[in-house]
Amino acid sequence: xxxxxxxxxxxxxxxxxxxxxxxxxxxxxxxxxxxxxxxxxxxxxxxxxxxxxxxxxxxxxxxxxxxxxxxxxxxxxxxxxxxxxxxxxxxxxxxxxxxxxxxxxxxxxxxxxxxxxxxxxxxxxxxxxxxxxxxxxxxxxxxxxxxxxxxxxxxxxxxxxxxxxxxxxxxxxxxxxxxxxxxxxxxxxxxxxxxxxxxxxxxxxxxxxxxxxxxxxxxxxxxxxxxxxxxxxxxxxxxxxxxxxxxxxxxxxxxxxxxxxxxxxxxxxxxxxxxxxxxxxxxxxxxxxxxxxxxxxxxxxxxxxxxxxxxxxxxxxxxxxxxxxxxxxxxxxxxxxxxxxxxxxxxxxxxxxxxxxxxxxxxxxxxxxxxxxxxxxxxxxxxxxxxxxxxxxxxxxxxxxxxxxxxxxxxxxxxxxxxxxxxxxxxxxxx
Numbered sequence: 001x002x003x004x005x006x007x008x009x010x011x012x013x014x015x016x017x018x019x020x021x022x023x024x025x026x027x028x029x030x031x032x033x034x035x036x037x038x039x040x041x042x043x044x045x046x047x048x049x050x051x052x053x054x055x056x057x058x059x060x061x062x063x064x065x066x067x068x069x070x071x072x073x074x075x076x077x078x079x080x081x082x083x084x085x086x087x088x089x090x091x092x093x094x095x096x097x098x099x100x101x102x103x104x105x106x107x108x109x110x111x112x113x114x115x116x117x118x119x120x121x122x123x124x125x126x127x128x129x130x131x132x133x134x135x136x137x138x139x140x141x142x143x144x145x146x147x148x149x150x151x152x153x154x155x156x157x158x159x160x161x162x163x164x165x166x167x168x169x170x171x172x173x174x175x176x177x178x179x180x181x182x183x184x185x186x187x188x189x190x191x192x193x194x195x196x197x198x199x200x201x202x203x204x205x206x207x208x209x210x211x212x213x214x215x216x217x218x219x220x221x222x223x224x225x226x227x228x229x230x231x232x233x234x235x236x237x238x239x240x241x242x243x244x245x246x247x248x249x250x251x252x253x254x255x256x257x258x259x260x261x262x263x264x265x266x267x268x269x270x271x272x273x274x275x276x277x278x279x280x281x282x283x284x285x286x287x288x289x290x291x292x293x294x295x296x297x298x299x300x301x302x303x304x305x306x307x308x309x310x311x312x313x314x315x316x317x318x319x320x321x322x323x324x325x326x327x328x329x330x331x332x333x334x335x336x337x338x339x340x341x342x343x344x345x346x347x348x349x350x351x352x353x354x355x356x357x358x359x360x361x362x363x364x365x366x367x368x369x370x371x372x373x374x375x376x377x378x379x380x381x382x383x384x385x386x387x388x389x390x391x392x393x394x395x396x397x398x399x400x401x402x403x404x405x406x407x408x409x410x411x412x413x414x415x416x417x418x419x420x421x422x423x424x425x426x427x428x429x430x431x
Contacts, residue, residue, distance in 0.1 A: 029059070029323065030059055030060075030061065031059060031060050031061070031323050031324055031326075031327040032060075032061040032063050033060065033061065033062055033063065033089045033090055033319075033324060033327055033328055033331065034063050034065055034088045034089045034090075035050075035062055035063065035064050035065065035088060035089065035090045035091075035092075035331075036064075036065045036067070036068065036074065036077070036078065036088040036090070036091050036092070037064070037067050037068075037074075037091075037092040037313075038067060038068045038069075038070055038071050038073070038074040038092060038094065038313065039067060039068075039069070039070060039071075040067045040069070042067065042151075042348075043064075043067065044347055045343060045344050045347045045348065046064065046067075047064070048343070049334070049335055049340050049343060049344075050062040050064065053330075053331060053334050053335075057327075057330060059327075060327045060330070060331070062331065065088055071093075071094030071096070071097055071313070072094075072097070072395050074091070074092075074093075074094070075093070075094065075097045075100070075101065078091055078093075078101065078318075079101075079104060082104065082105055082108065082110055087110060087318045087319070088318060089317070089318060089319035089321075089324050089328055090315060090316070090317055090318065090319075090328050090331060090332070091315070091316050091318055092150060092151075092313040092314070092315050092316075093147060093313055093314055093315075093316050094311075094312075094313050094386075095138050095310060095311065095312060095313065095314065095385055095386040096207075096311075096385075096386040096387060096388040096394060097388055097394070098139070098141055098146065098147060098314060098316070098388075099141050099142075099388055100388055100394075101316070102141040102142070102144075102146055103141075105318070109320065110318060110320070111146060111316060111317070111318055112146070112316070112317040112318065112319070112320070112325060112328075113144050113145070113146060114139075114144075114145045114146060114147070114148070114317070114329075114332075115144065115145060117325075117329045118145060121333075127145075129356070130336070130337070130338075130354050130355065130356060131148075131149065131336075131353065131354060131355060132355055132380055132381060132383075134307075134380070134381060134382070134383045134384065135149050135152065135310075135353050135355070135380060135383055136148075136149070137385060138152070138310055138312075138314055138353075138383070138385050139314040139316075146314075146316050147314030147315055147316040148314055148315050148332050148333075148336040148353075149312070149313075149314045149336060149353035150312065150313055150314060150315050150335055150336055150344075150353060151311075151312035151313050151344065151348065151350050151353070152310050152311070152312040152350055152351050152352075152353050152380075152383065153276050153277055153278055153310065153311040153312050153350050153351065153376070154277075154298065154308040154309065154310050154311070154351065154376060154379045154382075154383055155209065155210060155213050155274050155275065155276065155298050155308060155309075156274070156275070156276075156277050156295050156296065156297060156298060156375050156376055156379070157174060157181075157272050157273070157274055157295060157296040157297070157298065157299075158265060158272060158273050158274075158275060158279075158283055158293065158295055159171050159174060159271075159272045159293070159294045159295060159296055160265070160268060160270065160271055160272060160291050160292075160293070161291065161292040161293065161294045162268075162291040162292055163188050163191065163195065163268075163271045163291070164184065164188065164271060164272070166188075166191055167184060167187035167188040167190075167191060167271070168187060169184050169187070169188075171292075171294045171296075172294070174272075174296035175299065176297075176299050176300065177299050177300070177301050178217075178243050178299050178301055179301075180299075181198065181251075181272075181299055182197075182198070182243075182246050182247065182250050182251045183250075184197070184271070184272075185197025185198035185247075185250070185251035185252060185253075185271055185272070186250050186251060186252065188252070188271035188272075189251065189252030189271070193252075194269065195252070195269055195270065195271065196251075196252050196253055196254045196264065196269060196270040196271065197250075197251040197252035197253065197270075197271045198247060198251040198252070198253055198270065198271055198272050198273065199253055199254070199256070199261040199264070199265060199270050199272070199273035199274070200244070200247045200251075200253065200273075200274050201256065201257065201258040201261045201273070201274070201275075202214070202244060202402070202405055202409075203244075203255055203257075203402065203405055203406040203409050204255075204256065204257030204258050204260075204261070204402075205258055205402070206258075207395075207398055208394070208397075208398040208401065208402075209276075209309055209311050209386065210274065211240070211398070211401060211402075211405065212309040212386065212387060213274075213298065213308055213309055214240035214243060214244070215231075215232050215236060215237065215240055216306065216307050216308060216309055216384050217298065217299060217300050217301055217302065217306045217307070217308065218236045218239060218240070218301050218302050218306060219236070219302035219304065219305035219306045219307075220232050220234075220236035220237070220240075221387075222387040222389070223387065223389060223390065223430075228390050228430065229427050229430070230422075230423045230426050230427055232423075233419070233423045237419050237422070237423070238415055238416065238419050241405065241408050241415035241418050241419055241422075242415045244405055244408055244409050244415075245408055245409055245411065245415055247409070248409050248410075248411075249411075253409075254270075255406070255409060255410065258275070261273055262275065262279065262282070262283065262286065263286065265283070265286070265287075266283060266286025266287050266290070267286075267290070268287075268290050268291050272296075274298070276311065277295075277349045277350060277351060277373065277375065277376035278348050278349050278350055279349070280295070280349040280370075280372050280373050281349060284372070293372065294371075294372065295371075295372040295375040296375060297375060297378050297379050298379060300382070306382070307382040307383065307384035308379055308382055308383060308384060309384055309385070309386040309387070310383040310384060310385065310386055311386050312350065312353075312386075315331075315332045315335060315336065317329065317332065336353055336354055337354055337356075338352075338354045338356040338357040338359070338361075338362050339357075339362070341353060341354045341357035341362070341363075342357050342362040342363055342366075345357065345363055345366075345373070346363075346366060349373050349376070350376065351376035351377045351379065351380055351383075352377060352380075355380070358377055363377075389426070389429075389430050390430050391429070391430045391431070393429050393430070396429060397425075397426055397429045397430070400422075400425045400426070400429065401422050401425070401426065404418050404421045404422050404425070405418065405422075
């Protein structure tokens with residue numbers, strides 16, 4: 001972190017710490033917060049931000065536990081700790097797993113409703129100043145704000161602008177619906193049979209993020225809240241599977257896993273692919289000077305109610321010790337504040353969770369220099385929670401669904417038969 005950025009971070013942290021935003025001052029006693037986050041690669045921003053926080057809040061020590069390998073592993077670690085009474089004080093919970101976490105911990109009084117802290121900051125005015133309604137909703141479970149959003153990632157399109165132009169398209173104005181994108185992909189594939197028109201690598205994706213995207217962009221839901229059964233057992237689910245098949249038959253998609261697909265795109269052999277904004281720097285490195293790389297927002301076939309699932313995590317407070325809760329709240333405000341988000345976005349490529357972070361004092365100059373990173377921020381107003389399934393078996397459910405989707409994409413099973421299989425399997429696993 002350069003000195004100018006450290007100075008800016010320090011200034012904001014100091015202001016938060018001593019202005020207090022209307023909250024009572026912390027006691028002089030030292031407080032240590034045990035903090036657990038997922039994904040070891042996130043150390044690159046967690047540690048410097050914690051160091052800055054502690055420098056400006058010397059009464060608080062942030063003690064990071066060894067990061068979990070992923071969100072699923074972290075979830076299991078926390079649930080086990082809840083039984084033994086050895087919970088971390090602060091946890092960064094994956095959005096799609098937070099409901100399960102709350103439903104398990106809240107009855108035991110092991111997770112903190114943030115409402116009293118938010119009210120002390122000014123209530124809804126505090127939320128409105130910092131987070132868009134859809135972004136704040138990522139930390140809401142059963143109508144209560146349990147978390148504040150820290151990392152946010154919604155799928156975007158990576159575009160080989162040279163191929164799109166050769167096919168008669170305009171990379172600066174990519175199609176905004178899937179039928180139009182498939183039509184463009186077909187034209188790209190027609191340029192050369194060795195070139196894939198597109199890559200929507202749902203068949204090899206490690207979680208159901210891209211599947212949820214196909215449901216949500218049509219305005220659908222993952223689970224019917226009234227019946228607690230599959231919410232896409234309808235034309236929306238069928239259309240999602242029909243699109244998956246059309247990606248191959250019309251769009252010329254090659255069925256690869258997501259990393260192989262990314263490599264193929266970097267080699268100039270795919271027109272456009274769908275992936276996370278966290279891969280911007282990686283993809284730029286793969287592409288180099290081989291072709292002109294641009295990015296575009298995710299399509300919405302339903303412009304009225306459609307949206308995109310938001311991957312990432314929110315920070316939740318698990319400690320029930322009052323002094324630790326006060327310290328943890330200050331830490332949550334810091335890491336979700338504009339200065340910290342400015343740093344996180346520059347390091348990861350994620351979209352900022354704090355809307356003030358896009359301003360001229362923070363990310364605006366960076367976005368002007370890195371337009372491929374800015375694309376994700378344009379989707380903040382269409383961000384929807386990355387949902388999970390009742391019963392806590394979301395990982396197994398996705399693996400089952402993915403296998404069936406693969407058979408549909410390969411033409412071994414019709415979309416109609418595939419939907420029936422997915423619905424039956426998913427409903428069975430939810431029970």
